[in-house]
Structures are given as structure tokens and as C-alpha cells.
Amino acid sequence: MIAELGLAALWLAAALAALQLVSGSLGLTRRGTAMSGVVRPLAVVQGLLALLAFGCLIYVFAVTDLSVKLVAANSHSMKPLVFKIAGAWGNHEGSMLLWVTVMGMAGAVVALVEKRLPEPTMLATLAGQAFVSLGFYAFLLLSSNPFERLSPVPPEGNGLNPLLQDLGLAFHPPTLYLGYVGLSVAFSFAIGALITREVGPAFARAMRPWVLGAWIFLTIGITAGSYWAYYELGWGGWWFWDPVENASLMPWLAATALLHSASVLASRNALRAWTIMLGVVAFSMSMIGTFLVRSGILTSVHAFAVDPERGTFILGLLAIYIGGALTLFALRAATVTEGKRFALVSREGALVFNNVMLSAILGIVLFGTLYPLLAEAMGAKVSVGPPYFNPMSALFAVPMLVVLAVGPLLRWRRDKFARVGKALVIPAMLVAVAGIAVVMIGGVSLLPFLGLVLAVGLAWASFLPLRDRNLRRTPLPVWGMVIAHFGIAVALFGMSCESAFTVEKLVAVRTGDITEVGPWGVKLDAIEPVAGPNWTALEARLLVRYGPDGKVTRMLPQSRSFWAPPQQTSESALLTRWNGQLYAVLGGEGEDGRWQLRLWWKPFVPLIWIGGLLIALGGVFALIGRVKSDVRRLVAKGRIADRHEGEAQLGMRP
């Protein structure tokens, strides 16, 4: 019953999306203005219905209703409840339903609160949002119905990929989806503004909170995903330039560029066409990412849910939306003037530079991700790895980081380097000192070296925008910028330390043996069997000590065997100190009774993810600041309107 309710809600939501598209489009014509009143309510109800459908899916997963095909294929009655619920979106159909739900809710919120834009632009925006949603409804209902029933009902479900039975991962895809879908709102705004040719500061201000929100979720999603890959895959690496990772990085790069260019548009009314273009590109990257992941067209460590037929469907949607949007852009962009001018040395100039560099990195990542496909079309199968991505992206990241230190200090419109030069003396000296220190340590290759010295300089420079300011009156968005830029320095420092100073060791040891890795002494104390709710494991008890007189601590890496479905995974053990992490993985038992043990000492590696979270926190500050001032403006406007009304009633005004 619940499953059928969900399906019905989904069909109804799809129908309302169609109606929203038609009435929104008609509302733009002279004769159809009567229709325009229903568009906002339609968007709200459509969002609520999608939410209802998603609630139904969560319910059938929570109670493990095995008569629903999706539940039988992906769940198991013995699974812990939180993973049962997470299982609702840990598969293709469920994740697509999550996608339309978030999209519908976002549309509803836009319809409810956005009052700044001219009404025709709003209608076009909501019609665009409905058009995009409609495609995904069609996809769900026609090719991947999550509520399909199964007969006869199986006695037990198939379980869930054990690699995915992990709390971090349960919330990783929804976070990324929130990001992707937030960008769909930016996309709809861009389309709406293009259709009505209303590209200006009001459009940028309306779009900005959505871009910020999406960007925060993407940042958190990427950070969490990277940490997940780090401790769950047991390879000791934190970024593999894997197609799926790139698929989440590309929208982030585009959204970062969009965030900065939207700022220019909002404050200075410049970069109009470019901002629109980025709005289209950011969502395109989300869809291309989803497509690459779902279609299985690229082989990847992450290929959990692949299906070429569905790939074709998403490709069709992609062609319609992105092809359509880019055509519209090409037809209209010539009529959108570029807006106000500015000098090369100015805040705008630095932001344009940042945009170009981010776009270049985006291009490099996209090309590298697609290159195996290109090569395959010409008859070769290749793997493009870090030797391409690292130096190529560094080529553009390094100048960008330098400008990142200077740009926020510049004034809008026109400025001179001489004015800000004095403030940059200390960071420049820090860079020099760090450079000398790293050279004296020795053995650090070029990229980590550049990363280390730039990180040190940037960490200082990122706080410079606060100089000469009253800290209590500094607006929240400025704090946000400072925190996010500092986060970049922190993450960069972590990455560089990881690649410059990691010590790795693979040993075969008997119980009682002691081995050393970096400053650590590691003793294999015992190997014992342990059992969990749906797995059993061999657990190594390691006694580790930092330095000769450190405290002895236990670490418990496991080699786990899941039985539903049967699969082996290795659970790494991590020990975090303020200056780094010790990482241990238990391998197999050798023929001579010795156990394989892989150990890494990674100085300062947690800073990578702490930096990522700081970047996201900066976004949160900026978002709160923006929304607060928007709300204040709305309230003030309401008061003025009230007062006018009151005065009119008292007869003070004719």
C-alpha cells in the first residue's frame, strides 16, 4: 500500500511539473498572463509530493518490505536500521528519487521566498526548473521505478555492497546530490534570466545563496568522499583522480568560479554573460558527472551502480538540457552586454583571473577524465593518472593561489599594487623562510615544495582582509571569505606534507615481532577473530608507540568477511596525533604463519580534511550573512508597505 502511495505521488508530481512548465511558459506570453498565478503554488505542491514519495521509499526500506523489488535487491532484514534507511538512496532508483525530491523541494522554496526578481524572470525560472524536473520524473517512472513490486516475495533480501555499509558513505551521496541539485536552481535562474534578458545584480543576488548552498554541500561531500576513500579502500591515498572523484570535483570547480563571478555581478554589475555561462556549465558538470558515474562508461573503483541503458537515457536528458541551454546562450549572449568596465589591477581583475584559472583546471580535469574515452574511440584503452593531473592542474593552481593572496586586498574598479604591497611583506617573508626550511630538510620534490611554501604564505595572507577593520562590525561574508581562504591554505599544507613526508612500510611479521615506521614502533600483539552484526573478521591487535618513550596505544585493523553478500574488505585502523596519522592495514596470512601488515606514517594528513571543512564553514558564514541581509531587506520593505497602508487608512494620504 505504501509503495503504491509513493508511486501515485510521483506520477502526480510529474503531472504537476508538466503543468508548471506549460503555465510558466504561457505566463510569459501576453495572452497567458492569467496562468501566471498558478505557477508558484504548483511548484510548492510538486515539491511536497516528491517529498511524500521519498518518505514512502524510506518507509518500505525501514520495515524491509521485501515485496518491493528494490528493497529485496538492496536490503536485508538483519542490517542495522541506519543502513536500512541509507539503503533507500544507496542504489540507482533511490538516488534518482532523492535527486527529484531535492530538486522539487528547491523549486518549492524558490517559489515561496524569491520576490526580488521581475515576475516574468521568475516564471521563466520556475518553468525551466519544471522542465529539468520533468526529465528526471520521466527517467524514474519509465526506466527505473523504485516502487516496482516483486512476486513471489523472496524470504530474504540480497543485502547491500559491504563497502557501502559505512556511516560516512550513507550520508556522502545525499550531500553531493544536494550540491548538484542546488546548482540546478542556479541553472534555472540563468535560463530564466536569459529568456527575459534580465541579467543584472538582482539576478546575481537571487542566485547567489543557491550557489553558495550548493557549493557548501559539494565541498563537504568531496571532503567526506575523500576521507572515505582514504580509510575504507585501504590504499593509503586520499585522492586518486578517479572518474567518480573527478565527477564531483568538476561541478565544485565550476561552482567556485560561479560564486566569485556572481559576486562581481552582484556588487559591480559586470561579467554578465560569463556568469550566465558558468551557471549553465556548473549544472552541466553535475549532470555529466552523474552520467559518467551511472552509465559505467568509464571504469572506476567506484562503479557500484552501472547500467548502459540508463546511461543512454541520462545522455538523452543531458543533450536536451545542456544542448538547449547552450543554444539559448549562443542566441542570446550577444544581446547581453558585458556590463561595467574595470581596470586590470582591481578586485574584479583578480576575480576574473581566478575564474580563468579555475576554468582551465576544470578543462584539464574534464579532458583527463574523458581522454580514456577519446583514446578508446580510436582503439586504445588507457589509464590517465596523477602524472598528468598533478602537474597540469598545479600549472594553473599555483598562479591562482598567488592571486588569492593579493586579490581580496584590492579595491573594486581600479587599484595599484603599490598600495597593497606593504601588507604582503610578511607573507612573502614567510614564504621565503618556509622555502629555506624545506630545502634544509631536503628530499622534497617540486610540487610539494611549492605547496608547502605557498600554504604558509597564504595562511597569513588570508587574514589580511581583516586588517584595519573593526572586527565586530566586519560583515559575515567577509569572515566567510577569510575562513574559506584560510581553509585552502590548511588543506594545501596537509596535501603537501602528505606527499612530501609520508613513510610507508610493508612487512610480514609474526606475533610478538616489532617493526618501525617513521617515529613509530609497532608490535603485533595478537590476531583474534571478532564478529559484527553481519560480518566476521580477523582483528590484529597492534601496540604502537610514538618515539622511544611515548604512551603505548592499541590499534585494531581488521580483515572483514561479510556474508550477505559474501565479500572481503579490509578495515584500516587509524591513530591520529596532532602532527599526523598512523595508518595500519591487515593483509593476509602468509604460508609461513607470518602476517602481512601495511603501515603508513602520514604527517599532518588530517589537515587536508580539516581544511576542506574550514572551506565549507567559510561558505556557511557567507551564506548566513547573505540570507540575513536579504531577510532584513524583506522585513524593512514589508514595514514600509504597512506604514503606507496605515497612513492611507487614516486618511493622511489621498
Added chain:
Amino acid sequence: MSDLPANKPRRWVIWLPLALFLGFVVLVMIGLFRPADRNVASALVGKPMPEFSLPPALPGRPGLDSKLLANGKPHLVNIFASWCVPCRVEAPQLAALAKAGVPIEGISVRDTTENLQAFLQQNGDPYQRIGADDDGQVQLALGSSGVPETYVIDGKGTIVYQHIGEIRPEHLGLLLDKLKEAGR
């Protein structure tokens, strides 16, 4: 310096994103609808191995010289790198081949000694010799477009077969057949 956003963007620039996107769609369509058989014969098959001499990739181990390959016995030449994920996938298959007595020569592409050592420690070392191809020149000369790739060389130093991509368990029979052919 003049003011930054100069004129309106030129006509054709505006259409560029669309053109690039259409290129992407065509590329992906080719990828999606390709027949499942992805074996493509290389231009170098049937021709002698190009001449090269690579320095040792690991201290204390021999490097790789193309003259050594023409010693009357068939060889496998495996192009690999520690940074390549498919290379990890094919490691057990290479180990099985080495165990079966097949001489395997390695060419490690754009790698460092430490990474290479770690890679071999983790994934096993099936190689007799490993040459370091630090700038990828030999890889290019062999007509190899990426890693991993594996060549079957006969006793006279002629390339008999080129295997593109990782060696999966189902490829082992094919490779052993090719080696047997090469030994005749």
C-alpha cells in the same frame, strides 16, 4: 593596460561551448554503442621491436635493452606504472604467468624508485628486468598509448601480439597461446 572586458564576445566564440558539448555527446555515444569486442590490432604487430636501451629502474637490478629480447625465446614485455590502478588489477595474472615460467620484462613509465619499490612490494614482482622509461619515449616508440600494455615478443625480437589494457584472468589463455605460437 586597457579596460578588461573589451568588446562584445565574437560570434563564433559564443557557439564554442555548444560545439564542444556536441563533441562530448558524439564521443560518449561512440563509447556507449561500441561493440563489446574492444581488441584492436596495433600497427606494430608483425614488425621488429624498436631498438632501445633503458637504465635500471631499481638499484641492483638490470635495466632493459632491446637486444636482450632476441635471445631465441619468447618474452612478454609489460608496460606499467605504480600510479596506474589497472596495473594493480593485472598483477595477479602477471604473477601467474611468471610462475608458469614466462620471462616477463618490465618497462616502468614515469615513476620514482620509492613508488616503484612500494608497488612491487604490495603487488608482487614478476619481472626479470625493469627498465626505467622516465620520459615515456620508449613507450611512444612502441606505439603504446597508455598503461598498462603488454607485448608478446618472439625469439627473434618481433612483436607478435599487443595486449591493450589490464590482463584479466580470462586473457591468460589467449596470452599463453600467443606465447606458444611465438615459440614455434
